[in-house]
Amino acid sequence: MALDILVLPGSLRHGSFNRKLAAEAVRRLALTDANVTLLSLADYPLPIYDADLEAEKGIPENALLLAQRIAAQDGLLLVSPEYNAGVPPLLKNAIDWASRVKKVRGRPVQPFSKLVVGLASASPGRLGSMRSLAAWRLSLMALGAEVVTAQVTLANAGAAFDDEGGLLDDHASMALDTLTSSLLDHVRAVGRHG
Numbered sequence: 186m187a188l189d190i191l192v193l194p195g196s197l198r199h200g201s202f203n204r205k206l207a208a209e210a211v212r213r214l215a216l217t218d219a220n221v222t223l224l225s226l227a228d229y230p231l232p233i234y235d236a237d238l239e240a241e242k243g244i245p246e247n248a249l250l251l252a253q254r255i256a257a258q259d260g261l262l263l264v265s266p267e268y269n270a271g272v273p274p275l276l277k278n279a280i281d282w283a284s285r286v287k288k289v290r291g292r293p294v295q296p297f298s299k300l301v302v303g304l305a306s307a308s309p310g311r312l313g314s315m316r317s318l319a320a321w322r323l324s325l326m327a328l329g330a331e332v333v334t335a336q337v338t339l340a341n342a343g344a345a346f347d348d349e350g351g352l353l354d355d356h357a358s359m360a361l362d363t364l365t366s367s368l369l370d371h372v373r374a375v376g377r378h379g
């Protein structure tokens with residue numbers, strides 16, 4: 186059975202390095218037997234999480250849809266910018282809302298439990314957003330995800346891509362291959378729908 190993999194970039198910016206890296210990961214995963222989908226958080230606009238808002242109005246429809254979408258996957262590849270040595274609010278807010286979802290229209294949903302997650306990041310800086318990935322690893326493990334050890338931290342991202350969006354550096358290219366194959370291997374070994 187083909188594996189369903191969602192690739193989720195944490196930036197909506199036109200020209201985003203993380204979106205570029207996510208698109209390159211999608212191209213590589215599409216060469217495997219996986220069903221790969223590139224998701225945009227522009228399709229799931231959400232208010233900033235507020236427990237009073239949740240209590241008064243319930244969980245927004247977009248959070249339910251996002252949680253349902255994630256819950257249906259075998260694996261998730263998160264591609265995250267780093268803001269002030271931490272995670273970016275757009276992506277954190279989406280994950281926080283999705284983590285509140287326990288049921289969708291009466292049916293139990295566990296978006297992150299035993300979900301196999303790969304982590305990648307890109308930044309124009311020298312660290313390639315590695316501190317955001319450390320924070321993501323902690324959060325996702327706390328949600329019950331199986332976060333694979335391999336990860337990609339793409340530094341100097343402004344000079345990292347060719348005109349077609351391919352990675353210029355062999356080391357970065359190999360790291361992305363290692364991450365995508367590790368994600369698929371992990372899904373096959375411990376995936377929740379297997």
Ligand code: FNR
Pocket residue numbers: 195196197198200201202203204266267268269270271307308309310311312313314
């Ligand atoms: C940044 N940026 C940044 N970069 C980094 O490597 N470490 C950091 O701590 C920060 N902090 C930070 C804070 C804020 C508020 C902004 C707006 C930016 C720079 C960031 O990596 C850069 O804007 C990237 O281009 C964002 O990712 P996308 O949109 O290109 O995917």
